[in-house]
Amino acid sequence: MDTLFRPLVPGRVHRWGGAGLLVARRPDLTHLPLCLSAAEQRVARALPAWRRSGWMAGRLLAKRLAGELVGAPAREVEVLPRDDGSPHLLVGGRPLPSLHVSVSHTPGHAAAALAPEPVGVDLCETAPADTVHRAAHHAFSPRELSLIGTDRGTDRDEALAGAWALKEAAVKADRSGPFGGAPHRIPLLGLRPPALGGPRRAMAWRAGDVVVALVLAHA
Known part of the structure; x- marks a missing residue:
C-alpha cells in the first residue's frame, strides 16, 4: 500500500530547505556516548525519570547534528532550555543565535533539527x-x-x-x-x-x- 509521506531513513542526516534533520531509533542510541555539560546534567537530574531518557536521546542527536553542520566537537555543544522551555544551542559556552534547534521523541524514536531560521520538528x-x-x-x-x-x-x-x-x-x-x-x-x-x-x-x-x-x- 502506498504511504502518504515519503520514506526517511533513520540514522542519516537529511537536508531540506536549509535545515538539517536527524532521526534515529532510540534502541540504536543506547550504546552511543553522550557528553553532557554540567548545566545539561543539572537539567537532566531535575526531570522525572520517565522523561529523562527521551530528553537525552534528543540531545545526543542535536549534538551529533551540530557536529556535522558546524564542525563542533560534541563535548563543546550544549542544548539548554530557554525561560519558555524551548531549546537553544551553545558551542563552547556561547549561544549561536544564527542557528535554531528543535528536538522531539516518542517511545521508539528521537529526532533533532537545526536551521538558520526558527525550526520545529515533531514525531x-x-x-x-x-x-x-x-x-x-x-x-x-x-x-x-x-x-x-x-x-x-x-x-x-x-x-x-x-x-x-x-x-x-x-x-x-x-x-x-x-x-x-x-x-x-x-x-x-x-x-x-x-x-x-x-x-x-x-x-x-x-x-x-x-x-x-x-x-x-x-x-
Missing part, C-alpha cells in the same frame, strides 16, 4: 492512541478533518499522525507553546504536499511507524 506514531482520535475533532477544524479523512484505518492513521505532527512542529517553530489556542491558530492547508498557513514551510516523512514533521518559520 507522531502512525498508530495513534484512542485519545488522539478522540481529540482530533477538537484539535482540527472541519476543513482540516476533511484533509485527514473520516474512516478509521491505516491511511487515516498516517494522515492523522502527520497532521498532528505538523501542527506541533509549527508551534515549536513559533515558540508559542503547545497548550491553549496556539495549534488552532495554525491552519493545516494540505498533507500531500504538507502546507500550513502563514509564513511557514513544511515537510513530512514516514520513518518506520512514525511520521516526522519539519516546519521552518520566518524569524
Whole structure:
C-alpha cells in the first residue's frame, strides 16, 4: 500500500530547505556516548525519570547534528532550555543565535533539527492512541478533518499522525507553546504536499511507524 509521506531513513542526516534533520531509533542510541555539560546534567537530574531518557536521546542527536553542520566537537555543544522551555544551542559556552534547534521523541524514536531560521520538528506514531482520535475533532477544524479523512484505518492513521505532527512542529517553530489556542491558530492547508498557513514551510516523512514533521518559520 502506498504511504502518504515519503520514506526517511533513520540514522542519516537529511537536508531540506536549509535545515538539517536527524532521526534515529532510540534502541540504536543506547550504546552511543553522550557528553553532557554540567548545566545539561543539572537539567537532566531535575526531570522525572520517565522523561529523562527521551530528553537525552534528543540531545545526543542535536549534538551529533551540530557536529556535522558546524564542525563542533560534541563535548563543546550544549542544548539548554530557554525561560519558555524551548531549546537553544551553545558551542563552547556561547549561544549561536544564527542557528535554531528543535528536538522531539516518542517511545521508539528521537529526532533533532537545526536551521538558520526558527525550526520545529515533531514525531507522531502512525498508530495513534484512542485519545488522539478522540481529540482530533477538537484539535482540527472541519476543513482540516476533511484533509485527514473520516474512516478509521491505516491511511487515516498516517494522515492523522502527520497532521498532528505538523501542527506541533509549527508551534515549536513559533515558540508559542503547545497548550491553549496556539495549534488552532495554525491552519493545516494540505498533507500531500504538507502546507500550513502563514509564513511557514513544511515537510513530512514516514520513518518506520512514525511520521516526522519539519516546519521552518520566518524569524
